[in-house]
Amino acid sequence: MNMVSLREDLMNNSYPGRGIIMGRTPDGRKAVAAYFIMGRSENSRNRIFVEDGEGIRTQAFDPLKLVDPSLIIYAPVRVMGSKTIVTNGDQTDTIYEGMDRQLTFEQSLRSREFEPDSPNYTPRISGIIHMEKGRFNYAMSILKSSYGNPDSCCRYTFAYEKPLAGEGRFIHTYKHDGNPLPSFEGEPKPVEIPDDIEAFTAAIWESLNEQNKVSLFVRYIDVESGLYETRIVNKNK
Numbered sequence: 001m002n003m004v005s006l007r008e009d010l011m012n013n014s015y016p017g018r019g020i021i022m023g024r025t026p027d028g029r030k031a032v033a034a035y036f037i038m039g040r041s042e043n044s045r046n047r048i049f050v051e052d053g054e055g056i057r058t059q060a061f062d063p064l065k066l067v068d069p070s071l072i073i074y075a076p077v078r079v080m081g082s083k084t085i086v087t088n089g090d091q092t093d094t095i096y097e098g099m100d101r102q103l104t105f106e107q108s109l110r111s112r113e114f115e116p117d118s119p120n121y122t123p124r125i126s127g128i129i130h131m132e133k134g135r136f137n138y139a140m141s142i143l144k145s146s147y148g149n150p151d152s153c154c155r156y157t158f159a160y161e162k163p164l165a166g167e168g169r170f171i172h173t174y175k176h177d178g179n180p181l182p183s184f185e186g187e188p189k190p191v192e193i194p195d196d197i198e199a200f201t202a203a204i205w206e207s208l209n210e211q212n213k214v215s216l217f218v219r220y221i222d223v224e225s226g227l228y229e230t231r232i233v234n235k236n237k
Contacts, residue, residue: 006170006191010207015040015177016184018088020127021204022138022160023168023193030220031129031136032168032193034204035076035086038212043067048234049215054079055092056217061236071115071122077217084221087126088173089115095126105139106157113153114145119180121145123173134224137161140171144183158188168193201231 010016021034037058039045046065049056055077060066066073074090085095091112098108105128115122123144130137139159146152160169169188174181194200201218208216214235221228 001187001190003167004170004189004191007203007207009170009189009191010204010209013176014209015174015181015212017122017173017181018125019170019172020086020088020125020140021168021170021191021193022086022127022129022140023191024136024163024165025193025195025220026166027195028165029223030195031084031131031138031163031223032200032218032220033077033084033086033127033129034200034216034218035088036204036208036216037076037088037214038208039214040212044072045212045214046236047072047214048236049076049217049232051230051232055085056232058215061234071117077219082131082226084129084131084219085126086128087124088122089124091124091126095128106141106155109141109143109155112143114143114150114183116150118150119148120174121148121150121183122181123183125171125173125184127171129221131221131223131226136163136221136223138163138169140169140188142171142184148180148183166193167191197229197231201233205233 018037057075078085095108126141141157170191171188197220216233218231
């Protein structure tokens, strides 16, 4: 699989939905996690990211306009010791609680399926970074309906050991805009990761569709120390 230009991929897709990017900086020193959300409805667009301890949560920008919080208000990022969990729904809590009971990332997600938002049946995408003794690995998961049929759930997990410097993977919920919205297909896309968190944050945010983008989270984690830098960008201010 050839390296994909993240900037071009996003600029050529008006609605990838929600996306997770994980990888390693070119200097090899930082693990990287990014998560963005988009929205087509007023309810979906009425959100911001706010810090919540070491993680983040979504919050209604205007509480008076909040209609149905069930699939849009959740904690996309939680940290459990050396593990950073990133997802597009409340399965963040499912993974956190499962791993607290010594289940694996994949085992924790066995109790979950795609979202019940007919006719889209939005996939649940998840990622986890595990830091240990100056090294790290990461994994990504997607739970999706079988070509739009809600009677069957397809489960895919992609594990990346000894991540290569300057390389990451990108997975998103929807292949492109549509009605219904078609689910992401294939493996997470290989993308380049820069050393500069500011440049990476700007590249993602500026490439997302102006009308549909809502919020962006980016974190660079020092592999040796575990210390991290975070950037949050919200369209609503």
